[in-house]
Amino acid sequence: MANFKDIKGFIFDLDGVITLTSKYHGQAWHQLADELGVTWTKALADGLKGISRMDSLEMILKAGNKENDYTEEEKIRFAAKKNDNYLTLIGKMTDEDILPGIPAFLKDLAAHNYKICLASASKNSPIILEKLDLVKYFPIVVDPSKLKKGKPDPEIYVRGAELLHLKPEECIGIEDAAAGIQAINGAGETSIGIGDATELSAADIRFARTTDMTLVNIEAAMKINA
Structure with missing residues (x-):
């Protein structure tokens, strides 16, 4: 796992991480x-x-x-x-559908000049980001229609790092499913799992809830696991 000080970008899954579709x-x-x-x-x-x-x-x-x-x-x-x-x-979604803690986390990432990317398999993700009023945080979105393989293949996370112009070891990927964690790990990035400890046992860092995911908690977890 990378050192926290080397991290420059965060790559997000959508469903189960930012909102529930x-x-x-x-x-x-x-x-x-x-x-x-x-x-x-x-x-x-x-x-x-x-x-x-x-x-x-x-x-x-x-x-x-x-x-x-x-x-x-x-x-x-x-x-x-x-x-x-x-x-x-x-089409009826609003910012009320964003999972707890995510708006504050995105605001903190932007304040600390981290690069941010969305890596969702959903072709509808740009529409959902618009409905959630989160487009400003995600200027870069991986287009799943241009990928050859889906998760757990690492392609979507490899592409995310490329679009951010970062090395894999400079990125943290965030997922709520085992296939997504496998994709992040396969891309050579640090993985954060949100949810069940058993299902997400392969994650480098795990948080039970989205509200637990803060820069302070991530830095602490990376120091413990270093």
Whole structure:
């Protein structure tokens, strides 16, 4: 792990770190399931987490024994409709949806002249940043459509460091999922995990809550783990 004094940039994941968009994905899939006549259950909702759009649709259709009822073209239309539902829902987001402690942390990073980048797999992240009124903190956003591989591959974090014009060892990446921590570590950057200690055991530094993530706490953790 790097020394705190060598850190010049922070690369953020979006969902689970800055805000929670998973609930909106769930609501959008629920709407589509209702339209398709598929019973929505908690088990189905939990099974969709972290799954691609088309795989999620297949899971919903299978839950209703409808996986063979539609053509590929119809399935593509259903997936597009889900995304439209999702965009409508996130259109109602405001700065009230930012996770606790994040506005103060971003303000502190800016005050100390750290470079900041967003590294989210979501193609909708620029829209979400706008709704949260956080665009001013994220002049640099990795475009996931230009990447060849998704997390846990390190490509998105490697690209983030490149866009910041920093070496990997000068960057800290922040994630809430094991695949994201694997991506940060694979890029040669210092990893911060937000959440469950067991799931995020590979993180260099872990905080239980977003409110615990401050420059003072990060510096202290890096000294302890050095």
